[in-house]
Amino acid sequence: LTFQLEEEEAPEEMKAIVKILRVFAYSRLTDLYGDVPYSEAGKAVIEGIFLPKYDAQSEIYPDLLNELEEASAALGSGISEFGSADVIYNGDQAKWKKLANSLMLRLGLRLIKVDPTASQAWVTKAIDGGVMTSNDDIFYLQHDADNKNGIGEVFTADGNPRMSDTFINLLKDANDPRLTVLASLPAQKIIFKEDPDNPGLFIEDYREDRTVEERLDPDAQRGLSNGKDLPMLQEQDVDLDNLFSNLNDYSEPNRLLITSETAPMIFQTYAEVEFMLAEANVRWGLAGDAETHYNNGVTAAMKQLSLYGDAGIIADADIADFLAANPYDSANALEQINTQYWAATFLNEYESFSNWRRTGFPALTPVNYPGNVTNGTIPRRLTYSESEQSNNPDNYAAVIAAQGPDVLTTRVWWDVE
Incomplete structure (x- = not known):
């Protein structure tokens, strides 16, 4: 499109x-x-390059930031x-300008572990x-x-996703009013x-419909323990800690x-x-x-749920409470800010994953289930498509030699230990 x-x-x-x-797109x-x-x-098409080389992330990031500037x-x-024709901001240049600077803020903070000086300069x-100044500036589609939400299509096809007890407990322990906007029982x-x-x-005896009130009961929301191993009863989804419980007793993203x-x-x-300004x-x-920025961030994160409809509206009094x-x-600022950032990016898995790698918050417990490929280590990246090994073998070999093994635990350039 740029060429056109x-x-x-x-x-x-x-x-x-x-x-x-x-x-x-390239930052993702x-x-x-x-x-x-x-x-x-x-x-x-434009230059006849069918087997592109892999560029180092250390070279990609400065160019991305310069492009935003x-x-x-x-x-x-x-x-x-x-x-x-602009389905994001209807051609409003001022909003696009705020987005450019807000993305610059995001990418600038990504550099905090690898180049703090450059990070501060770009921030x-x-x-x-x-940068963005209200929920009217949100970047969303x-x-x-006729143009379906891909995440929604996944939920339509798969009735089994359940919420982690890490996330459910975070919301329940804080009496967070987002709990039954984001979660419901099946x-x-x-x-x-x-x-x-x-x-x-144990075998299935009967099924019983839940009322809407039962599905949205805050006290009844329950997260599934990470890494639950159900050896003999796996096919029946029976929880070994409670043999009369099953997968449908756990919260799912609010359908x-x-x-x-x-x-x-x-x-x-x-x-x-x-939240980034607070940081x-x-x-x-x-x-x-x-x-002030932290309070603004929490308030905006709760109010933005109105994008899902009237049932997503959270009252000002509940936010204040x-x-x-x-x-x-202030003594625990970075953890608190970025834990709330994690909650605010629910269903934006790209950003949740990246900001967690950048900050280490919230503190997550790895799961070492039988047969896992990382030996109980939380992944730090995705692996390349297997087709690259056959379709672009020379450049694939070069990137592995430069970046490290093509495994889930190899860290990207900005994610230094």
Whole structure:
């Protein structure tokens, strides 16, 4: 698209918007895999490059940040010529400019472990350029019946996903009003009985529908223990700690609200920006008051759930009660800020994974289940597609030699120990 806009001599603001989207896409790719094809990617038609080399993430990141700086500078305050064809911001250049700087803030903070000086410089530049200032600036795509939410399609196809007790307990312990916006019990409960012909083996007896009130009962929400091993009873989903319990007794992502195929897909939020500003203040004294930014972040994270519909609206009084019961703790600031960032990015798995690797928060317990490929270590990246080994073997071999083994535990450049 960038090439096409150049050919058509399109206005600079249109090129800037495409550049921002390109940075967003490549930042996801490199954060997931590390070194990826970048400088030669997408050039099969225009330059005849069918086997692109892998660029080092240490070279990709500076270019991504420079692209955002250039894009921000090219954007004004009017309406882009994309107009209503822009399904994100309807051509509002000011909002795209805020997004460019907010992504710069995100990517700048990614550098904190590998290059703190550069991290501070880019964060400062992002703040000075102007980042998101309200939930009206959220970067998201509203889906409909003709353009379905991919995550929603997964939930439609698979009825088994359950919420981890790590996340459910975080919300329950804090009396977080997001609990039954994000989680619900399955539509049916399943009752098991002992098989009279096989003592010690339990079989399904009957099913019973739950009411909406039962499904959304905060006290009844229950997270599934990570790494639960159910050897002989695996096929029946029976919990060995409670033989009359089963998978349908555990919370799932709220199918009454957030898992629809027409739900919005959220990519970056004002809440995330406020948490990053709080962190920038804690680390470098930037951006004003950390506590104010933290409170703004929590408030925005709760209010943004209204994007899912009226049932996602959380009352101001409930938000105020939560903040009063869980006040900002300057002695534990980075953990508190980034744990809330983790909660705010639920269903944005790319960002949850990346920010956890960057900060180490929240503290997660690895699971060493039988047969796992990481020996109980939480993955640090995704592995490349197996097709690369046969389709692009020379460049695949080169990237392995440069980055390290193509395994889940190899760290990307910015994720140093």
